[in-house]
Amino acid sequence: MIETEQLAYPISDSEFLKLKTLLYEVSGIALSDHKKSMVVSRLSRRLRILEMSSFAAYLDYIDKTSGESGEKDELVQMLDLLSTNKTDFFREQHHFDFLSERILKDRRASQPIRIWSAACSSGEEPYSIAMTVYDAFSSQQRPDILSPSCKILASDLSTRVLDQAASGIYKMEGVRNLELPQLKRHFLKGSGVQEGCVKVKKHLSTLVSFKRINLMDDCFPIKTPLDVIFCRNVMIYFDRPTQECLIGKFHHVLKPGGVLFIGHSESLNWIQHQFKMLEPTIYQKEID
Ligand SMILES: C[S@@+](CC[C@H](N)C(=O)[O-])C[C@H]1O[C@@H](n2cnc3c(N)ncnc32)[C@H](O)[C@@H]1O
Incomplete structure (x- = not known):
């Protein structure tokens, strides 16, 4: 594993500040200074791939590369490299x-x-979530009933993780927490080049659609009010004003009575909001 300071490019304080500001403005992620070596290490690999000689050149490149969508291409790459994507099946089981x-x-x-x-x-x-919904309706469930009625929108800022998610393919060790009957019910076992992997079955994948959504966007592309939002383990990277604004936008797109789940190390205690707490990390939009 080569991720050493030795191979890292030098970065000046002002270059680091520019990267930090850029990341904050686009994603809301507020990086602290002790993350500097992580940032430099992850981006140095990118600089090597691009055959660039300095962070000054890289910052210039980010500024100049524009994508078809109008968003800067290299900025998307940079976000992919700097975001923390740790997750797990049934993480924080209590929510499910x-x-x-x-x-x-x-x-x-x-x-x-x-x-x-x-x-x-x-x-x-x-x-x-899809497994929980499917299993909850297992006595009544018929895919033709469940599929049009249950819609799970899954979004992220990172295109890299979204591609992974949409493939529905996971390494065996990634599903080690699942019980065998659950695994058999919901996953296909890979063979040949897919040996050692599993793939989610169609009855689950048809319930989920993936979309790139930046939580910093002023409004979300959601037309029908939602019953439930899971927004877990991302607000922790945002500062308080960003969290407050996001929680207000979630309130807006939820139905009255709708439920918001946040991560176990997150809390709405210190921010202004209109939710009722049902349990720590579980909040409800009041029924008018
Ligand atoms: C630690 S993961 C959490 C995954 C999952 N919710 C969980 O709790 O297991 C945080 C995710 O937030 C995403 N993220 C960070 N900033 C974002 C933003 N502004 N908009 C949308 N997603 C963002 C990252 O790309 C990353 O995949």
């Missing part, structure tokens, strides 16, 4: 128990439900 026992229990499979996994990383979270 709450979804199953308190939100889905008395619903009919044919009753529409809209769920958003915002900042979904490589897809373990939205597929865990």
Whole structure:
């Protein structure tokens, strides 16, 4: 494993400040100075690939490269390299128990439900939601009923993780937490070049659609109000004003009575919001 300071390019304070500011402006991620060596190490690899000699040249390149979408191409690459994408199937199991026992229990499979996994990383979270919904309706479930009524939107800023998520392919060790019957029910075992991997079955993948959404956007591309939002383990990287603004936007796109899940190391204690706390990390938009 070669990720040493030795191979890192030198960076001046003003160059680091420019990178930090750029990252904050585009993604809301507020980097602290102790992340400098991580930033330099991850981006030095990129500089080598681009055969660039300095961070000054790289910053200039970011500024000059414009993508077809109008967003700067290299900026997307930089975000991909600097974002932290750690995730897991059924991470914070208690949220999936709450979804199953308190939100889905008395619903009919044919009753529409809209769920958003915002900042979904490589897809373990939205597929865990899909498994929870599918299993909750297992007595009534028929894919032709569930598929049009349950829609799970999964989004992230990083195109790299979204591609991974949309493939639905995971290494065996990534699904080690799942019980065998669950694994058999929801995954296909890879063979040949896919040996050692599993792929989510179609009854799950048809429930989930992937889209690149930046949580910093002024408004979200959501037309139908949502029943549930999972936004876990990303707000921790945002400063308080950014968190407050995001929580306000989530409130706006949820139905009255809709539920917001946040990460276990996150809290709405220090910010202004209009939610009612049901349990720590679980909030509800009040019914008018
Ligand atoms: C640590 S992962 C959390 C994944 C999952 N929610 C979980 O709890 O397991 C954080 C994710 O947030 C994404 N992210 C960071 N800033 C974002 C932004 N401004 N808009 C959308 N996603 C963002 C990152 O790309 C990363 O995939």
